[in-house]
Amino acid sequence: MYRTAAKRLFLGSSFRCISNSRLKFRPFQTVISFSGFSTSANSQTFSNQSPSAYPGAENPNFSDSKTPRAEYQDEQARLLQASLPHVIKLGWSEAALIAGARDVSLSPSIIGSFPRKEAALVEFFMDDCLERLIDRIDSDDGLKSLIPSDRIAKLIRIRLEMQVPYISKWPQALSIQAQPLNVPTSFKQRAMLIDEIWHAAGDNTSDIDWYVKRTVLGGIYSTTEIYMLTDSSSDFRDTWAFLDARVKDAFDLQKTVQEAKYLAEAVGAGMGSSLQGFVRSVFRG
Template identity: 70%
Template sequence: TAVSSSRFSTTTEPQTFPNRPLNPADSSTSSSSTSFQTSSAAGDIPHQERKNPRAEYQGEQARLRLGWSEEAMIAGAKEVGISPSIVGSFPRKEAALVEFFMDDCLQRLIDRIDSGEELQDLIPSQCIYKLVRFRLEMQAPYISKWPQALSIQAHPLNVSTSFKQRAMLVDEIWHAAGDEASDLDWYVKRTVLGGIYSTTEIYMLTDSSPEFRDTWLFLDNRLKDAFDLKKTIQEATYLAEAVGAGMGSSLQGFVG
C-alpha cells in the first residue's frame, strides 16, 4: 500500500482513548454488539439500546487472538457479510492490514489536529506530548499483538512503506506544534521525534502500570531531554558565533 499523501479521506470520526479504535482483526469498522428490547407496555416506551459488556469483551478477545493475520482478515470479511475470498485480492495480506491500521490512525490524528481542540495555547513540547500520547493510545487495546505488527513492518518488503508512514506521522505532529523550519533543522527535529516515538512505543510493550502511566512518564522525560538538548545546542551555537565575531574584531584591530 503506497502512501502518497499525508491527508486521507475517511469517515472515521476522531476518538479519544479508551474508546474503541479500528479493530486489527477484522479490517473494518464494525459496530459494537448491541441488543434491543421493548417494555412490556408496547408502544409506551421506545426501543432502548442495551450493550452487553461481557459479550463485547468476549468478542473483542476472540478477534484479538487472531492478531495481524490472514485469518483475521477472513474473520473480518465474514463478520461484515463479505465472501472470505475477497482476502485473495490483497496479495500483501498481513502487511496491508497493518498499513491500513496505520493510515487510519494517522487520519484520526489529523482530524484531532484539524478540530483545533485541546492544542490551543500549548507550547511545542506540550503539543507534541499530547499528540504522541493520543496516537500511541490508539494501539493500547491491541498491545498484546503489537509486537507482531512491528515484525511485519520491519520485513524488508514492508519497511519502505512503514518508514514513510512514520515520517508522515512525525511531520504532522511537528507541523501541529508550529514548526516551520525548512533547513537542516527540519530533518533533525523529525529524526529526533521519530526516535522518541519509536522508543516510547517499545517501552509501552512491557509497561504493566495502570493505564500505561509509566509509558507517559517515559515519553514526557524523553521530550524534556530533547528540548533541553536543543536549547543547549542553540546556546552553544550562539556562543560560538559570538566568540567568532569577537575574535574577528580583535584580529581586525590588531592588523589594522
C-alpha cells in the same frame, strides 16, 4: 497527511497499502502557528516553505492540501475494518481477515485481493490512526493552549493510546512492518505521522532544522512505543512519564545548542576583532 515537505517526497511515488487503492485529499484547514523547537540560533518563527532540496520538491509556494488517506475499495475497506477487532485474539493474520470477512458477509476469497495480507491489515490500521489523529488536531481546541513541548507530548500520547487495545499483538505488527517488502510503506507511514505532529505544532521550517527535528521526534516516538510494550503500570503511567521526560530532554538540548551557538558566534566575533587588530599592528610596524 502531508502538510509540509513530506507530502512532496511521497506524492512523487505511488503509495498503496493494497492493490487498486487511490489517494484522496480533503480541503486544507489552517492549524496553529507559533515559534517552537528549532536548532537555528536566529529561528524565532517558522517559515511557510518546505525544504526545496527535498527529493521531488516543487515550488515552495505551492499550496498544500489537507493530507490524504488511502482510499480503499469499499469491500476491501469493510473487510479490513471488520478484521481489526479480531486482531486482539487472532493477531495480525489471515485468520483475522477471514473472521472479518464473515462478519460483513463477504466471501473469504476476497482476501486474495491483498498481495500482502497481514501487512495490508497493519497498514490500514496505521492509516486509520493517522486520520483519527488529524481529526483530533483539527477539532481539539484545548491543544491550542499548550506550549510546543506539551503539545507534541500530547499528540504522541493520543496516537500511541490508539494502539492500547492491540498492545499484546503490537510486537507482531512491528515485526510485519520490518519485513523487507513492507519497510518502504512502513517508513512512509511513520514519516507522515511525524510530519503531521510537527505541522500541528506550527512547524514549516525549510532548512536543515526540518530534518533534525523530524529525526529527533521519530526517535522519541519509537523509543516510547517500545517502552510501552514492557510497561506494566496502571494505564501506562510510566510510559507517559517516559515520554514527557524524552520530550523535555529534547527541548532542553535544543536550548543548550542555541546557547552554545550564540556563544560561539560571540567568541568568533571577538577573535575576529582581535585578529584584525593584530594584523593592523603588524603592518603599522
